[in-house]
Amino acid sequence: MEQRHVDVLIIGAGLSGISAACHLIRENAGRTYAVLERRTGIGGTWDLFRYPGIRSDSDMYTFGYRFRPWTGTKILADGTDIRRYVQETAEEYGVTEHIRFGRRAVRANWSSGEGRWTVETRDETTGETEVHTCAFLVNATGYYDYDHGHRPDFPGEERFGGTLVHPQQWPEGLDHRGKRVVVVGSGATAITLVPSMAEDAAHVTMLQRSPTYIMSLPRHDPLGVLLRKLGVPAGPVHRLGRSRNIALQRALYALCRTAPGVMRRVLLAGVRAQLGKSVDMRHFTPSYKPWDQRLCVVPGGDLFKALKSGRASVVTDHIDTFTENGIVLRSGEEIPADIVVTATGLRVQIAGGAELRVDGRPVTTRDHVVYKGVMLDGVPNLAVILGYTNASWTLKADLASEYIAKLLAHMDRRGFTHVTPVAGDADRAAESAMGDSLTSGYIARGDAVMPRQGTRAPWRIRNNYYSDRRALRRSPIDDPALRFGRTDAAAPREDRQDSAPVV
Structure with missing residues (x-):
């Protein structure tokens, strides 16, 4: 059984994992590292999802890394462009050569006696087992199940004579040209698929149980386009666009939470402006307040254009049963279909489904509170990178990765080998780390596995970039909530002669 050891082991080579590796290099943490990725390519989510029209649902100034400018002008980028961006970032920082592809983390155990994690992986191609050991473990797999999306069992679906597909398992070569698609x-997935498939399909119907708030954005950033034409370098354009969009995201969210009635009228007026006075607003008027669920955005109003053209339509109803030729609704209406796409959401899991243990005892993630949104109380030398639910994922992933690198550098300087966040009883709350302000289905389903957040700082999760920037980037590493220790007579980094470089 092959065994390898590094100082830092990163699980996942998506946006978060590549960010974590790059920050180790940028902060000159002086640690050896490796990245384990169960897929055969870099990109994580953006390597997995291949459905038509796949794109970001956040603007690329904030969805891209702070340390590497996004040079495109599209506000919402295509999946292939995002995957390329992550791959090029990994190559630029020399991360690619440290990735072991096709390795799925099965279980990880921390040994207090040895002061290290032992991670058992399985080669997805051969089925062989490998063992990796590390001093510090970074989980960067996100929070959903890569193998299975959320898909309800529909009555009569076994009778359906067409193709039934979930976006997470999109078949290569699926031809929807001239087909009736539901x-x-x-x-976000549905409103991306509908206009993309409507270009070639006979007709596309978006069948929803309840509407979502939808906002249209320009396809390209007007200011970015102008500055590029004026010859302004990509770096300043990126920094300006990023600062502006962080502020706009925060302001929009704050307005939706503090003045929901006003923002409801604003958002619905935007839909009417796109579709005209004849639109049936029943299909676009949610029963909940703005940002009780994630706000959906469409580039250039592509969804609305598809609806106005007649190539697509929206039906708000519940499925009664599938038939051989389509779907019968509770109202009695039947929608004919050759292809049915179940864009019904995600299944949530932590650590990519790997089993976590501390000294042989199972770690039940739901029983632990999160320190600064990055580490689990009572679990030594473990970071779990979770992005924002109300802003771009990468904003938080970047802050978390930067903090991890600084924490490791601090431990090296002081000669510490392990660190454990310790929460008191008064710090613990029943609320999920994803908060209780959002009511999305995947958040409700994930409550059984998501760690908890606390009643106060540093355990309280604000989902606020400005607060997190202060807590993770500007606050000192030393904190009464952190317990540092040594498993041997380790000397501070500057006094050691055998410190390993990043390889």
């Missing part, structure tokens, strides 16, 4: 769902 997309079940109303979230």
